[in-house]
Structure formats: structure tokens, C-alpha cells
Amino acid sequence: MRISEALVEFEADVRLSGSPRTAEIYAYAVRRLIRELGDMEVEEASDADLRRFLAGMRVAPATRRLYLIALRGFFEFCVRMGWREDNPARRLRLPARPWRRQAVIRAEDVRRLLAACDDSPRGRRNAAVVAMLFETGLRASEVCTLRVEDVDLQRRIVRVMGKGNRERTAPFGEETARRLRAWLEVRPAGLRTLFGLNRYGLKTMLRRLCAAAGLPAFSPHAFRRGWATRLVEMGVPLKAVKEWGGWSDYRILEVYIRYVETEAMVRLYRSPLL
Template sequence: MRGGLRRGRTVDRATGRAARGPGPVAYTRAGRHASCHRPTRAGPGGPADPERAPRTPGPGAGGTPPPTPGGACRGYHGDVASDPTDPDLARWLDHLRAERAASPHTLRAYAGDLGSLSDFLAERGRSLSTATLADLRAWLGRQGRGRRRPAPATLARRIAATRSFYRWMWRTGRIDADPAARLRAPRAPRRAPRFLEIDEAAAVVEHPTQDGWFALRNRALLELLYGAGIRVGEAAAVRVEDLDLDRRLVRVHGKGGKERIVPFGPPAADALRAWLEARGAGGGALFLNKHRTPLSTRSMWRIVRDAGARVGVPDTHPHALRHSCATHMLAGGADLRGIQEQLGHASLSTTQRYTHVDAAHLLRVYRAAHPRAAAPPPPDDDREPG
């Protein structure tokens, strides 16, 4: 791993400077993270699953993401817009990519959202540059009808994309007034993140499917996802040179083009050493498929799902391991700022979701800290009556 790493700091790749934020990550080296140390247990047996290559390479796997259906710039692939029907939309997407460091997922979603709006406006004899507030509301109203009504979170994303696009159009002088300024997104329900119990998470990461080379790779992947709490896309982007096994740190390329240094525990370090020995020398992507090309995020999802199904924890996905990392750290006494830095959340409000999960931890903190939460002292039986 490259020298000069500073633990628990966020680095902006665009400027090369450390971003302002919380201090070192609340982490101990006793286990996978602050509260996940546990004894190793023998696992259930089971037939090895054959290696199954993904049908379509996912982001971070060296493949080109599939085009987003619908609308102008529907073939946007992150670097260029293929066959753009609206030049302003293409320039805005390039602005998001170059100056805002938007991820390919965000670019494809926004291109599809604004492409759908462009198609709707064309039916009304208008374009993106001539749309009015009434046009935008009519477009959103059409999406709210029928059986395929979008979820509140999806509708909120489309409104956010529309507001961002027209704000940029107004600031760059392409339109005289912002028609989307008065659009308001619906309040999306906040769901408590799904997480595994500590013994469930241990069973999943310790008993991957497949045999030999693949089993070592899958074990290392599962340990890193849970032990470091990184996103599946971040795991797909990890390179061999990003690892520092002696200090148990990994350099992670997160959202918005930012980098951060994340710790992991001894079980993950042992699994990664075993995998690197089997993988062989050479740099590049840390996790490889049977063709020795970067493992796709789709394959990573399948590895996590199959490991969960093998030990009786169905429907397990990479984000459940990430949620479990945060929840178990909170239960072990880590503060929210430390968890925020570990997970790479831009806002503390995102990390605060985990306070709704571990109610028992909050109850312990309340009883220990609040002056009126303690039980009253028992009566003194030795007092004289009077």
C-alpha cells in the first residue's frame, strides 16, 4: 500500500486535499471492527457451488454499463453521451461527471429521468429549455397514475434531478427563470436498515460457497464487506495496492470522487492474505473472476446471497453486511461520528438511521447518562420511626 496514509481521513481526489470532517475512526483491532470480535466456529457442510460468470459485466468490472432506457441521452455511459438529442442535457451530464464526480449509477439514472421528461415535453410541442412549471407537474402527475406507480424515493430522485438540471440551466444563463424551483419532493418513508445479528453475520462471512481458489476469494470479499463496512461498488474498485495488511487499512474510492482510509480487523486481514497468496503476484483489481478479470458487483451480490442461503440467512445482500457493521459498532460503543467516517457518509443524518435500530444500546446510554433515569435508592430500614 502506498505510504503516508492517515487513518480515518477523507481525501478529495479532485483536489488531493483532506476534507474537513470527523477525526479518527472509532475502531479497535480486537475484532473485525469495534464490536465484532468473536470466536471462530465450525460451519455447516454443503455442496460447493460452481463458479457462475455474470451475464452482463457490472460497474467496476471493466464492462460497459447497459444503456438507460428512455429519453434523450439514454445511452449515456458516464464519459460521453451517445446520440444526445438535447445538447443542454449532454453538457449538464458532463458537468456532473467532471465537476461533481457523479458516479455512473447517478449519471444513468439522471439521464433516464431527464430523457423521460424530454420525451414528454416533445409530445406537448416543447423542449427542456422552454418547459414551464405546469409542464413539469403534468409530467410528474402522469408518472403517479397506473399500476406501475413509482416509489416515493424514486419520485423524489426524479424531482431532485429535475431541480438540479434547471438550477444549472439558470445559473449558466441558458434560461431566464427556473421552472423547477417550486417543485417539492414527497416525503419518503425512512425505513430502518436491515442488519444481521452478530452470530448470523459471522456464519455468513465464515462459510462462503464454492471451493479452492473461489472459496478463498469469496471469504476475503465477505470479510472485507462486513469488517470494513464498505459498499459493494467500493469493494469492486479496490486494487491490490490499496491494501495495507500490516496496519489493516484499505484505501477506498467512495462516492463523489472521494477517498478514505478504512480499517478492518484481523479476520479480514487473514482472509485477504490467504486470497492474495492464491491470487498470485501482480497489481490491479483485488477481486478477480475465473477469467482473471475484475469481479463484477453483480457477482459480488450473488456471492453474498449464496453464502447467506447456505447458513440459513436468506435474502442476504452486501448492504445488509454494511448495515450490520454499523449496527454492531454502535452496539459496541462507537460514536456516530466514527461510524460516519467508517462508512463514508457525507451527512451525519444518514448515519443516524442506525440509532433507530439499536434501541437497547440507546436505553443503556440513557440510563447511564440522564440524572433522572437511575432507579431511586432503596429505603433505609435502619431508620428510627418517628
Template sequence: MTATRAICHRRGVQDVLEQFDEYLALQRGRSEHTRRAYLGDLRSLFAFLADRTPGAGLDALSLPVLRSWLAAQAASGTARATLARRTSAVKTFTAWAQRRGLLTDDPATRLQVPKSGRTLPSVLRADQATDAMNAAESGAQQGDPLALRDRLIVEMLYATGIRVSELCGLDIDDVDRSRRVLRVLGKGNKQRTVPYGQPAHDALSAWLTTGRPALTTGESGPALLLGARGRRLDPRQARTVVHQTMSAVPGAPDIGPHGLRHSAATHLLEGGADLRVVQELLGHSTLATTQLYTHVTVARLRAVHDQAHPRA
């Protein structure tokens, strides 16, 4: 065992994971969400290793161990997309560990990433989206600060198709109200400009005029959206808001913020938007990701055709 690996063994896995987290943040530019997911995956791996071989260190990682861990995950019902992410997390980690001298060789070199198998996402019909926006607006009519915020969350997610993490990360200065556009910092620290419409503008004005001032504290900083205690809104709270809003729409699927993002993309394409424009709005790195939504619209056309055509 080299001196570096011996130090690693004494310090334990946690210190190594903290170094890896720093590498992901500073050198790979990974988002907090991605880093949290990767570290959770690796803790799961090391817990599996500890159960299998008590007292084992980093150098006990091997291809059979990694395959056994993934097999146990699959047997427990873990989705293929999650397995694919966990495989990527391990491969990124072991390659980094080898470069740092913490591993003699990379045990994940021949580890295959399971194909995630894309499925059609649940989306709202246009009339259901309208009903959801109306429900959020109705709840905000009494001027309650949290209700005004919740209306803005739902309106802005649907109007722009941005990710919930991107919405919660917005500062007041990221909003150009005169041009009705947002400056959004997306995955990989890539910045893009996203427009929004008049209804979202109205919700934003009500929030900034009446809602936000009532919740602002010394801890608010420049955050656009605030929680009940005046701190920057957590994405988990925003997800709860969306689910609660959807529960007020009869017949609507129980979708969260990502469902609103899917709905926005689908409705843009159904309205005639160019695929590359939608790619830019959503912040997709490749057009292939955006093309998923063309499958959704075709599926809808097929459903309508089967229902309406006499010889379907």
C-alpha cells in the first residue's frame, strides 16, 4: 500500500468523498444537485462494501464488487435511469481516485452504463395548464405573501420551462422586467436568456410589490423567491407547491415542476415552435434530449386520431 493510500485508509471514506465533492464543484463545474446525488450514490456503494467486507477500505473496490452492488440495486427495483446515474457516479469517482493515487488501477473501466430507456413524460393538456394557472391565481387574490409566491412559482415554471433549481437560484437582478426575460444559470454553469409572458409578468409584479417585502429578512439577500422565514426558497418547497396546485385541477396528472417543464416544451412544439428554439429555451446540451418532446406530441396525435377517425 502506498503512503498516499495508507493516509486515505486512515482518514476514512468521508474525507475522500469531501475531496471528490470539491473536485466535482471546482474542476468539473457540477451543480449542487448533481454533486449531492453522486455523493449519495457513493455512500450507498461504501455501505454495501462495509456490509460485504467489514473494515474494507477504498482499495477493496473491484469490478465484481461494483457489479454486485448494481445488481442488488436493480433487484430492489431501482429505475434504469437511476442505475445509469449511479454507474456514471462510480466511473467518475474511480477514474479520479486513480489519478490521485488513491487506487492502483480503475476497477470501473469495464463497468457498463445501463441504458436508461426513455419514457414519455406525463404532461398537462393545454386546458389543464390553464386551470392550474387559474387555481394558483385564485389562491393569491387575498394578497397573502405565500400565496402570491406560489402563484409566481407555478406561472414562471410553466411560462419558461426552466428547471426548479434554476428558478429557486434566481436573484432579483436576474429578471429584466422591461423586456420580460430571465437570465438563467443552468447545468454546467451555462447561462441563457429565457422570455416569459404577460401572466407571469403580472404574477411577478404582485410578488415583488406586495409578497416579497412582507417576507424579507436580513437573511434574504438578493434571492427572488423566499421561504416563510425569509431565506432563499428551497426547491423541495417549490415541488410541494406545484403538487398542491395540481391537486386542485380535476383530472390532471400529479406532476411536479419537471412535469410543468415537460408541459411547456410540449405545448411550444404543438404551437409550432422550432425544435432548436425549444432546445435553447430549455437549456438542453443536445438536440436529442429535446427530440423526446416530439414523441410526446406524436403520441397525442395518435390518441386523437384513434378516438376521432372512423377508420382508426
């Protein structure tokens, strides 16, 4: 079987796991492999071929790391399907994850966004989305696919179907509950999801709202980072943050611990000239 033929089934398999965005990224990496090395038979690809492919990529280290993760997943699938006996990508060392500080929204920024929302139906929806993002740490795709029945306003929890079709619950506060009630009072009955937004619509809404509030354009993921960072600052047990955020690995939380530690060190700084 050729790599292009295996890719069709691999992409479908990843989509079925509930990760359409992951399927898109992984498929792109494999297509680049085909473009650079040719559409060889699956069993013919060697670790030397993959090493040459990755070395020739004029991309950032983080992107090269993502390509290797994608190739590991692809060849692991091929092994599982019996198309080859080993995974050549496993013989390549995964580059260290480069660390750089990314945009993190803070509570004071969120308050400015909420203040920029008027009392129109759209304003109520926007306020509910902003509060939900910051108080639950949901991913963009999770917010966009929420249904009305997934939200329990009485217990203040939301049921989420996350990556890999893993279901979890995440709590939220009274502010989000209040904003949700206001939105549900005016929400059109014909909407298929709670907010009636897709990923593009969510990003567009946030960009416009940030501009109206005089803030830089925060992405949906900046809210997730802000939520996790704030919980770590508050001393919430990492097990709870991991479970509520839907992460499978504690190592992901090291990023947020590092954010907190960096800011704490900055606050301790005293000028040596004083």
C-alpha cells in the first residue's frame, strides 16, 4: 500500500476520534512527506528517509517537532493496520519543546471585554461566551459544539466532549451563570448549539470585541492559558486543573507553572541602582 492510500484511512481514523483539527494538521504533514520524498510504499519508508525529510524543512523548531509527532502517529496507525512491522518515526528523537511566552488574558482584561458588551442579544451572547471561556478553560472547538443541555446552571458545571471523545465536566462561577441566563432569555430557538458560533465566528467575535475594548486581539486559546494560569496562581491542585482542562499529561501544566513563577520573580525584582 502506498503512503497516499494509507493517508486516506489514517485521516478518517483521526477524525473519528473526535479531533478534526488534529486530523487536518497530521494529514498536511504526511502530504508534505509525499511531496518531498515521493509516494513510496508504506513499508519502504525508513528512519533515514524521515530524517532527511525533516532536516530539509525550512520551518521553525516547533513546527518540525509537530511534523515528527504527526509522522509517529501515521506510522503507528500503519503498524496497527498490519501494513508494516515497525514505526520508523519512533527511531527519531523528538526535538525539545521550545518555550516562549504566549498571550495570556488576565481577569482585568476579561472585565474590560464584559464591559464592552451591550444588552442586545448579540451583546449578551458575547458576554456569555467570554465568561464561559475564562471560567472553564474550554477549547474553541468545545465552546462551539456546546449544547444547551450540556450546561447545568443549578450546579454550575458544563459537560464537555473533548479530544479523543473523552467526556469531562468543568465548573464555572456565578458570573458565567448570570451571563448564561441573560443569553438564554433572548437566544433564538433555531440554534443548533448553545452559542450558534463556529471556530471562525468565535475568533472574529473576539477580535472585534477586543478592538472595542481597546485590547490586543486575544485568541480563544489565550483564555484557556489565562484560566489555567489563574488556577495555578490560586493554588488549585494540579490534578483538578488537569481534569477540568482535559489534559492527558501533567507535563502540559509545566507551561502554566512557568508563567506564574516568571511573573513572581519579576515582582520580586528590585533595581540594583536604588
